[in-house]
Amino acid sequence: MVEIELDGQKVEVVEGSMVMHAAEKAGTYIPHFCYHKKLSIAANCRMCLVDVEKAPKPMPACATPVTQGMIVRTKTDKAIKAQQSVMEFLLINHPLDCPICDQGGECQLQDLAVGYGGSGSRYEEEKRVVFHKDVGPLISMQEMSRCIHCTRCVRFGQEVAGVMELGMSHRGEHAEIETFLGQTIDSELSGNMIDICPVGALTSKPFRYSARTWELSRRKSVAPHDSSGANLVVQVKNNEVLRVVPLENEDVNECWIADRDRFSYEALNSPDRLRAPMIKQGGEWKEVNWQTALEYVANGLNQIKNDHGARSIGALVSPHSTLEELHLASTLVRSLGSDNIDHRLRNSEFVKGEGVRYLGTSIASLSVLQRVLVVGSNLRKDHPLFAQRIRQATRSGAQVHAITSKALLADKDAWALNLGTTDIQEASAWAQSLANVAGAIAAEKGVAAPASSQTTAEAQAIAKSLLSGERKAILLGNGAAHHANASSLLSLAQWIAEQTGASCGYLTEAANTVGAQWVKAEPQTGGLNAAQILAGGVKAVLLLNTEPVFDSAAGAQAVSGLAAMDMVVTLSPFKTNLEFSDVLLPIAPFTETSGSFVNAEGRLQSFHAVVKPLAETRPAWKVLRVLANMLGLPQLAFETSQDVLKQINESPLSLSNACTSEVRLAGPVDVPCVATIYQLDGLVRRAPSLQLTADARAGTLPEGVQA
Numbered sequence: 001m002v003e004i005e006l007d008g009q010k011v012e013v014v015e016g017s018m019v020m021h022a023a024e025k026a027g028t029y030i031p032h033f034c035y036h037k038k039l040s041i042a043a044n045c046r047m048c049l050v051d052v053e054k055a056p057k058p059m060p061a062c063a064t065p066v067t068q069g070m071i072v073r074t075k076t077d078k079a080i081k082a083q084q085s086v087m088e089f090l091l092i093n094h095p096l097d098c099p100i101c102d103q104g105g106e107c108q109l110q111d112l113a114v115g116y117g118g119s120g121s122r123y124e125e126e127k128r129v130v131f132h133k134d135v136g137p138l139i140s141m142q143e144m145s146r147c148i149h150c151t152r153c154v155r156f157g158q159e160v161a162g163v164m165e166l167g168m169s170h171r172g173e174h175a176e177i178e179t180f181l182g183q184t185i186d187s188e189l190s191g192n193m194i195d196i197c198p199v200g201a202l203t204s205k206p207f208r209y210s211a212r213t214w215e216l217s218r219r220k221s222v223a224p225h226d227s228s229g230a231n232l233v234v235q236v237k238n239n240e241v242l243r244v245v246p247l248e249n250e251d252v253n254e255c256w257i258a259d260r261d262r263f264s265y266e267a268l269n270s271p272d273r274l275r276a277p278m279i280k281q282g283g284e285w286k287e288v289n290w291q292t293a294l295e296y297v298a299n300g301l302n303q304i305k306n307d308h309g310a311r312s313i314g315a316l317v318s319p320h321s322t323l324e325e326l327h328l329a330s331t332l333v334r335s336l337g338s339d340n341i342d343h344r345l346r347n348s349e350f351v352k353g354e355g356v357r358y359l360g361t362s363i364a365s366l367s368v369l370q371r372v373l374v375v376g377s378n379l380r381k382d383h384p385l386f387a388q389r390i391r392q393a394t395r396s397g398a399q400v401h402a403i404t405s406k407a408l409l410a411d412k413d414a415w416a417l418n419l420g421t422t423d424i425q426e427a428s429a430w431a432q433s434l435a436n437v438a439g440a441i442a443a444e445k446g447v448a449a450p451a452s453s454q455t456t457a458e459a460q461a462i463a464k465s466l467l468s469g470e471r472k473a474i475l476l477g478n479g480a481a482h483h484a485n486a487s488s489l490l491s492l493a494q495w496i497a498e499q500t501g502a503s504c505g506y507l508t509e510a511a512n513t514v515g516a517q518w519v520k521a522e523p524q525t526g527g528l529n530a531a532q533i534l535a536g537g538v539k540a541v542l543l544l545n546t547e548p549v550f551d552s553a554a555g556a557q558a559v560s561g562l563a564a565m566d567m568v569v570t571l572s573p574f575k576t577n578l579e580f581s582d583v584l585l586p587i588a589p590f591t592e593t594s595g596s597f598v599n600a601e602g603r604l605q606s607f608h609a610v611v612k613p614l615a616e617t618r619p620a621w622k623v624l625r626v627l628a629n630m631l632g633l634p635q636l637a638f639e640t641s642q643d644v645l646k647q648i649n650e651s652p653l654s655l656s657n658a659c660t661s662e663v664r665l666a667g668p669v670d671v672p673c674v675a676t677i678y679q680l681d682g683l684v685r686r687a688p689s690l691q692l693t694a695d696a697r698a699g700t701l702p703e704g705v706q707a
Contacts, residue, residue, distance in 0.1 A: 103200030136184035162416030229599025267686035275615035310337030319510035322595025339527025355656025360505020377477020472502035487661035515598035
C-alpha cells in the first residue's frame with residue numbers, strides 16, 4: 001500500500017493506483033470526462049488536472065501514479081485555473097444547443113461548465129461542424145459536432161464489447177469519431193455507449209426527443225430476458241415507459257446492460273398489445289369482460305376434466321414469467337389432478353435432474369476465471385453480459401476454449417472472446433469431443449476415463465489448459481441444454497470438472513430458468529413433458545406468456561397439435577396464438593406487475609410494477625388466483641405476490657448440477673433449438689428498433705442450427 005496526502009487528508013491506496021483512484025477512495029470529486037472506472041486510461045480530456053507538489057505543471061489525476069508521500073491538492077488556484085482553461089478549450093467548438101439536446105439535464109459537460117466555464121468566450125471564429133452519420137437503428141450520431149473526443153465509446157467497443165466499431169479519424173480540428181467504410185454499430189452491448197458518452201454526441205434513437213430527463217420518474221426493475229438478471233432503472237412519463245438504463249450492481253451486471261434489456265421496452269407500447277379478454281366465437285374474435293372470459297375457461301376445464309380426466313389438462317409456461325406466476329400455474333395444474341406442466345419448450349431431452357441446474361459459480365467470478373471451457377453456446381449473443389465478463393478475464397490472461405458448432409460461432413465471436421483452442425464440430429459430435437477431453441485428462445492423471453475417447457490435438461490442448469491454473473469453470477450453453485443428448489454432455493462436463501477442480505454449470509437460457517425449476521414447473525410424477533403436450537397429448541392447455549411457434553423446439557409443427565385440442569387458453573400481453581387459441585387473457589408484462597426472477601447464479605431478485613396495467617390487463621398471478629377460485633381450488637388464495645413468494649421460500653432453493661446419467665456418445669442427432677438474440681421472447685420480437693438491427697435482419701441462425 002502507498003500513502004499519499006490529498007487535500008490534507010491521508011489516503012492509502014494500492015501501489016500502481018492513480019491519483020484519481022485515491023480521490024475516489026477519499027470521497028473527493030475531481031472533474032473529468034475521458035476517465036471511466038471500467039475503461040482503460042486515455043488521459044486525453046485533461047479536465048482532471050491537479051496540483052502535485054514539486055511538479056512543475058498541473059498533472060492529470062487519471063494518469064498520474066501515486067508515490068509514497070506524494071502531496072496532491074485539487075482545490076488550489078493552480079489546479080482550478082488549469083481546469084478552467086481546459087473547459088474554455090472544450091467549449092470553443094461545442095454548439096450552444098443545450099435547450100434542444102437530449103442529454104440536457106444529465107450532461108457532464110453542462111454540469112461542469114457551470115463551475116468551470118466562463119461567462120463569455122475569447123474565441124470568435126466559427127465553430128466546426130461534423131457531418132452526421134447513420135450507424136444503425138439504436139444509436140443516433142446526428143449531432144457529432146458536440147463530441148469532445150473523450151474516446152470513451154471507442155474504448156468501450158474495444159475493451160468491453162470486444163468489437164472495435166468506432167475509431168477516431170484525422171487530426172486536429174478535423175478529428176472525428178466514426179465507423180469506417182459506412183458500417184453500422186452492431187454490438188449486442190452498443191447501447192452502453194449512450195450512457196458513457198459525457199455529452200450529447202451519442203443519443204438513443206428510439207428515445208430521441210421523447211421527453212426531457214427531468215420529466216421522467218425513475219423506478220427500479222430487473223431484466224426479463226436472459227439469465228443475468230441485470231438490474232434496471234425504468235424511466236416513466238404519463239404511465240408510459242420511455243427509457244430503460246442500467247442500475248449499477250457490481251455482483252450482477254456492473255454498470256452495463258444488453259441492448260435487448262435497454263430497447264425491448266418499445267414492445268410495451270406496441271399496437272400488438274392485448275387490451276381486453278377475447279373469446280373466439282364462430283371463428284371470430286370478440287372482446288368480453290373478465291368475468292365472462294374466466295367463467296368460460298373454468299367451465300371448459302371442468303367439462304374436459306369430467307369427460308377425459310384431470311390428466312387431459314396441461315400447461316406450458318415460459319421461463320420468462322415471474323417466479324410467482326410459475327408457482328401459481330404449477331399449483332393450479334396439480335390441484336386439478338394433473339402433472340402435465342413444463343417450461344422446457346426448447347428442450348429435446350427431458351431427463352429429471354437431481355437438483356436445480358444453475359451456473360455452478362457466481363456471476364462476478366466469471367471476471368476473474370483463469371481457465372474456461374464453453375460447450376454449445378453462442379456466448380456473445382445468448383449471454384452478452386456473461387461474455388463481457390469472460391472477455392475481461394481474458395484481458396488478465398485467462399485461457400478460454402470452446403466446443404461448439406460452426407453455425408454457433410462466427411469468426412468475429414471467436415476474435416471478440418479471445419478464444420484459445422476451439423473444437424468446432426456438428427452438435428451430434430459434442431459428446432465425443434467432451435469425451436476426448438476427458439480421455440486426455442484421464443491419461444494425464446492415470447485414472448479411468450468415463451467414456452471411450454479419441455486422441456485429437458484440440459482435446460489435448462484443452463485438457464492441458466484445464467489441468468493448469470486455479471480458478472476454472474466449465475459452462476454449458478443453450479445448445480447443450482437443449483441437446484438431445486444433454487444428460488451425457490452434463491455427465492462428461494461434471495467428470496472433467498471434478499478431475500480439474502473446475503466448477504460446472506449451465507449458463508441457463510431465460511430470466512427465470514432457475515426459478516422455474518425451483519417451483520417445479522416441470523413434470524414430477526410422470527406427467528407429460530413439453531414435447532408430448534405440443535404433440536397433442538392433452539385435451540386442454542394453458543399457455544402462460546409463451547408462443548409455441550417461436551418458443552419451442554416443435555416450431556410451426558406445434559400448430560397442428562394445439563389446434564386439435566378442445567381448449568387452448570393463452571395468457572399473454574399480446575394478441576398472439578390466434579390460429580389455435582380459444583381464449584386470450586391479457587396479462588401484464590414485467591413492467592406492470594410485481595414479481596421475482598432467479599438468475600443463473602441462483603440470486604432471487606424481486607421488483608415492483610413501474611406503471612399501471614394497460615387497459616384491462618391484469619397481473620398473471622391475479623388471473624391464476626381468480627381462475628383457481630372459480631375452479632374451487634382454495635390452495636391459491638393469496639392476497640399479494642409477496643404472499644406467494646413467502647410460500648415459495650418455505651421450500652429452500654437447492655442448487656445442484658449433479659448428474660448420474662449414463663454417458664451416450666452415439667444416439668440422437670437432433671439439432672438443438674437455439675433462439676437468435678432478438679427472437680428470445682415476445683418482448684424483443686415486438687421491439688421495432690431491435691428488429692432493424694443486423695442480428696435481427698439475419699432472420700434465423702445459420703444453416704445447421706434449428707431456431
